[in-house]
Every structure is written in structure tokens, then in C-alpha cells.
Amino acid sequence: MEKTEMFLTASKSQDSAAPSGLSDEPMRRKSRGRGVLATLAESWLCETVRNTPFLKLDQKIPHRRPRETQTGPGPHRTETGSRRGTCLHPFPTNKNGWWDIEWSKYAECGEMTMDRKKLLPKTRPTPRRPFSPAFRNSAGRQRLLDLCAVLLFLLLLPYVCSLFFGKGESGHETVPVFEEEGKFMVACESSAGVSRIPLEVYVEGALAASIPAGCEEETLKAQAVILRTMCMKAYEERASVEETTISARKIGQDYLDLREREALWGSSAVDNQAKISRAVSETKGMYLTWEGKLIEPAYFWLSAGKTRNGREVLGEGYDYLVSVDCEHDIEAEGYTLRTTIKKNEFWTALGVSETEKITLTRDSAGYVLWVDAEGIHMSGEKFRSLFSLNSSCFTISEEQGLVVLESRGVGHGLGFCQFEANRRAVQGEDFLALLKDFFKGVEIQKTE
Numbered sequence: 001m002e003k004t005e006m007f008l009t010a011s012k013s014q015d016s017a018a019p020s021g022l023s024d025e026p027m028r029r030k031s032r033g034r035g036v037l038a039t040l041a042e043s044w045l046c047e048t049v050r051n052t053p054f055l056k057l058d059q060k061i062p063h064r065r066p067r068e069t070q071t072g073p074g075p076h077r078t079e080t081g082s083r084r085g086t087c088l089h090p091f092p093t094n095k096n097g098w099w100d101i102e103w104s105k106y107a108e109c110g111e112m113t114m115d116r117k118k119l120l121p122k123t124r125p126t127p128r129r130p131f132s133p134a135f136r137n138s139a140g141r142q143r144l145l146d147l148c149a150v151l152l153f154l155l156l157l158p159y160v161c162s163l164f165f166g167k168g169e170s171g172h173e174t175v176p177v178f179e180e181e182g183k184f185m186v187a188c189e190s191s192a193g194v195s196r197i198p199l200e201v202y203v204e205g206a207l208a209a210s211i212p213a214g215c216e217e218e219t220l221k222a223q224a225v226i227l228r229t230m231c232m233k234a235y236e237e238r239a240s241v242e243e244t245t246i247s248a249r250k251i252g253q254d255y256l257d258l259r260e261r262e263a264l265w266g267s268s269a270v271d272n273q274a275k276i277s278r279a280v281s282e283t284k285g286m287y288l289t290w291e292g293k294l295i296e297p298a299y300f301w302l303s304a305g306k307t308r309n310g311r312e313v314l315g316e317g318y319d320y321l322v323s324v325d326c327e328h329d330i331e332a333e334g335y336t337l338r339t340t341i342k343k344n345e346f347w348t349a350l351g352v353s354e355t356e357k358i359t360l361t362r363d364s365a366g367y368v369l370w371v372d373a374e375g376i377h378m379s380g381e382k383f384r385s386l387f388s389l390n391s392s393c394f395t396i397s398e399e400q401g402l403v404v405l406e407s408r409g410v411g412h413g414l415g416f417c418q419f420e421a422n423r424r425a426v427q428g429e430d431f432l433a434l435l436k437d438f439f440k441g442v443e444i445q446k447t448e
Contacts, residue, residue, distance in 0.1 A: 184235050188248035188255040196245055203227050204280045208261050209254040210299070211418055213272035219422040220279035221431035225444065226297040226416055227253060229287040233294045283431070285447035288439060290320045295442060300411025301418050303329045304393035307438065308365040308413040322440045323365055326420040329409065337390045339405040346403040349386060352376050358396060367393045367413050381412065415439070 186202040187194055197205075203224055211223045234251045248255050261276075262269045288295050296318075303326040310321025329335065347354045352375040360380075361370040368380030380392035387405055394407040416438045424434060432444060 185245045186231065186248055186251070187245050199228070199231055200280060200284060202231065202248070202255060204276055205255040205257060205261075206248075206251075206253045207280060208264070208272075208276050209256045213265060213268070213275060215418070215422045216425035217275060217279055218425040218429065218431045218434065219418065220275060221283050222416070222421060222434045223299065223418070224279050224283045225286045225288060225431065225435060226299055228283070228285075229294060229297050232287050233296055236294055287445055287447070288435065288442045289445050290439070290442050295320055295439065297439065298412070298415030299418060300409075300413060300415065302332050302335065302410040303413055303417045303420065304366050304391060304409035305329060306365050307415065307417055308363055308367055310414060312363045313367075313369070313414060320439045320442055321415055324417065324420070324438055326417050328423055329417070329419055332419050334390070334410060335408060337407045339387065339389065339407075340399075340402045341387070341405070343398075343401060343403055350376055360396070365393070365413060366408075367391070 185196045185198060187196050188202060188205070206227045207220065207224050210227065211220065213220075230253060231246070231251055234246050238246055256264065261273060265272045288297055298321065306326050307324045308321070309323045310318030314321070341349075343354065350373065352373060355374040357373065359370075359372040360368050361372070363369050368383065371378050371380060371383045378386075380394075383389075384392040384394065384407070389405060389407040391407050391409040391411060391413060393409050393413065394405055397404045397406070416435075421434045421438065424437070425431075429437075435444065436442065
């Protein structure tokens with residue numbers, strides 16, 4: 001027996017309604033002699049095809065052979081009345097709403113299999129997602145991404161602000177947090193910001209900033225006692241009794257943190273740090289008093305031959321600052337400094353018109369107390385700062401139209417001379433003897 005199979009072919013129609021004389025109502029009516037399930041299945045197929053806009057053109061649709069018991073006229077019979085019927089399947093169109101349908105004949109191919117999956121387009125299976133059902137749609141995922149972006153922005157904001165608006169050089173430093181605070185704290189500024197540190201920790205950083213670490217340990221110990229006395233004097237003169245923190249600016253001493261010390265010392269940082277730490281720990285709590293009161297200790301690096309007398313420079317109350325002979329300071333490197341400047345620039349810096357006479361008033365150590373000229377009267381220390389001289393022990397001369405300024409020593413010349421003290425420490429003096437050499441009549445006290 002020859003088996004034939006016809007295919008449903010569709011082409012667009014120009015009519016806006018279904019072709020006249022054609023209706024799907026006979027497909028919905030149960031035919032006599034046919035099974036109920038077969039009729040319902042065929043009716044469902046028509047409805048499915050009608051409501052399926054994505055049906056491919058020329059798709060093969062095998063049809064079921066009608067039962068032989070079917071009789072009577074109708075769209076399920078051929079024009080000759082044979083048991084081979086025809087079936088009408090109207091389809092929606094994008095333009096006019098209907099398709100022109102060619103009649104397809106039932107083939108003698110046995111029972112037709114009603115498989116709905118073959119009529120629907122194949123789609124990829126949806127992969128499982130780790131999110132909850134609330135976030136499986138696009139809107140939920142977008143909300144989640146927005147939330148992650150906001151959290152990332154808040155996390156990176158402090159780093160961006162510190163990068164563009166932070167102070168000091170780039171780098172990192174670990175600032176220790178001190179759980180047990182001492183009697184008072186010192187607020188000092190560093191590359192990491194303002195930090196409150198205990199007194200002994202501050203003395204260690206101030207010692208590194210105030211004297212070369214290559215000096216003798218006894219010299220370092222004497223300097224540590226001087227620095228601690230300066231801190232306690234500033235604490236004693238604080239504005240409020242309840243105040244427990246003093247500023248390093250009020251003390252008047254620079255401070256170096258660990259990172260700055262490493263940059264200053266380089267390869268010798270480990271050894272120098274060990275020396276500084278020992279000098280501070282072995283003099284912990286020691287300070288200087290005179291007649292039962294804290295003194296205002298002063299120090300400098302190199303004298304012009306001897307230290308200055310405190311009474312001549314500062315007046316009453318500084319009898320402990322006496323003049324000490326330092327004749328070996330002349331042997332130090334950098335003892336003299338020669339500076340030349342044009343005459344017009346010299347007088348412009350002083351702020352007066354050119355004159356031929358300048359009067360210098362000196363103390364017993366040779367340092368200039370006052371500078372007087374026509375229209376000016378200033379201290380030797382102010383003159384020294386104005387022209388960046390090493391000390392106020394200077395001379396003024398003229399050579400070939402230039403003003404020559406020559407200074408001797410390094411520093412103001414009052415109190416503890418570090419160069420001479422280090423020379424004496426090499427000869428065997430300890431820090432207690434060194435302090436009493438430069439501060440006459442003082443007593444060394446120690447806190448509990």
C-alpha cells in the first residue's frame with residue numbers, strides 16, 4: 001500500500017477575516033461514531049495551532065486516519081464521499097489575522113501521535129542559579145548589583161580621600177595604641193597624623209631628633225634628662241589643672257617617629273635605635289631642679305669657645321646657666337660659616353636706608369646681644385635668623401662692594417654644649433657629671 005503524507009503550507013492572505021464558508025466549528029463538534037478522546041484531542045490541536053504565532057512555515061504535521069465508522073457529509077469526508085477526510089486549520093497572521101490554508105489529506109499512516117512538545121519551539125533549559133527565587137529575575141539581579149556597587153564605594157571612599165587629601169609622603173606607619181597612660185600624655189604631629197603618646201615614648205623620639213645618635217651613650221643619657229625636664233616644665237605651666245595632655249609645640253622640641261628615624265639613620269637604624277632606647281630607659285623619670293623648682297634647660301650643638309651666661313641674656317632666675325669653657329669646640333667641623341650678600345639686598349633685608357655705621361653689643365662669651373643702626377634696634381638672635389646664620393656670634397665686614405657675615409659656633413650658646421659634653425664623655429665622665437658641669441647647682445630628681 002502506498003503511503004502518502006501531506007504537509008501544511010501557509011501563505012499570507014489579503015483578507016482581514018476568515019475565508020467565507022470555512023469554519024473550525026465542525027472540528028469542535030463531536031462526530032458520530034468517533035471516540036470522545038480523539039475528537040477532543042483533534043479540537044485541542046486546532047486551538048493550539050491557532051494560538052501559536054511562532055509556528056514555522058511548511059512544518060510537517062502528520063494527521064490521524066479517521067475511523068472507518070464515520071459516515072455522513074461534513075468537512076471530514078472527501079468530495080467523492082470516501083472515508084479519507086480533509087481538515088481545516090486556521091492560523092493567525094501578523095497582518096490580516098488569517099492565513100490561507102491548503103487542504104491536507106489524511107495519510108494512511110496509522111494513528112496520529114498528539115505530541116504537544118513537537119508543536120512548540122525548543123528552548124534551552126534554564127540553568128540553576130544560586131540566588132533565591134526573589135533574585136532570579138532581572139530586576140532582582142539589578143538591585144543586588146546596585147547594592148554591591150554602593151557597598152564597594154563606601155569601602156573605597158576613605159582610601160581615595162587619603163590619597164588625594166592626605167598629608168605627608170606616601171607610606172604606612174603603625175601607630176601604637178597605649179592601653180596604660182602615664183601621668184600625662186604628649187600630643188605630637190607626625191606623618192601619620194596627631195597622636196597622643198606617653199612621656200617616655202615622646203622623649204625617645206625627641207632624643208633622636210635633637211642629637212646625633214653617634215654620640216656617646218652618657219651624652220645621650222644627659223640629653224634625655226634635659227628633654228624630660230623640658231616636658232615636665234611645660235606640663236607644670238599648663239593652662240588647666242585637669243589637662244593631662246600637652247602639645248609638643250608647647251614643649252618646643254621636634255619629634256621623630258619610627259619611620260622618620262629609619263629614613264634618617266639608614267643602615268644604622270637598628271643600632272642607633274637600640275642606643276636611644278637604652279639612654280631613655282636607664283634615665284627613666286629623671287629630671288633637673290634648682291632650688292626645688294624645675295629649671296628651663298637649654299642645649300645647643302657647638303659653642304664659639306665657651307657657653308653664655310644666663311643672667312646676661314635672660315636676666316634674673318637663670319643663675320644655673322653659667323659660662324663654661326669649651327676651647328676645643330674650635331676643632332669641630334663647621335665651626336665657622338661665611339656668608340656674602342650684596343649691599344642693597346643687605347639694607348633692604350634690614351628695612352632701612354643705607355648707612356655706614358652699625359653697632360654690635362656683645363656679651364662676655366662674644367655673642368651679639370643687640371644690633372643697632374640708624375633706624376633699627378634688634379636682638380642678635382633676630383639678626384641671626386634674618387640672614388640664616390649658624391649662631392649670633394658673628395662679625396660684619398665689607399669686601400669689594402659685598403657685605404660679609406661670618407659666624408662661629410652652631411646654636412644660641414646657652415646651657416648644655418653637646419659637642420663639648422661628648423668630648424668629656426669620651427674621657428670617662430658619666431651623664432650625672434656632665435649635667436652638673438653645664439647646669440650649676442642643679443639637683444637630679446626622679447619620679448616614683
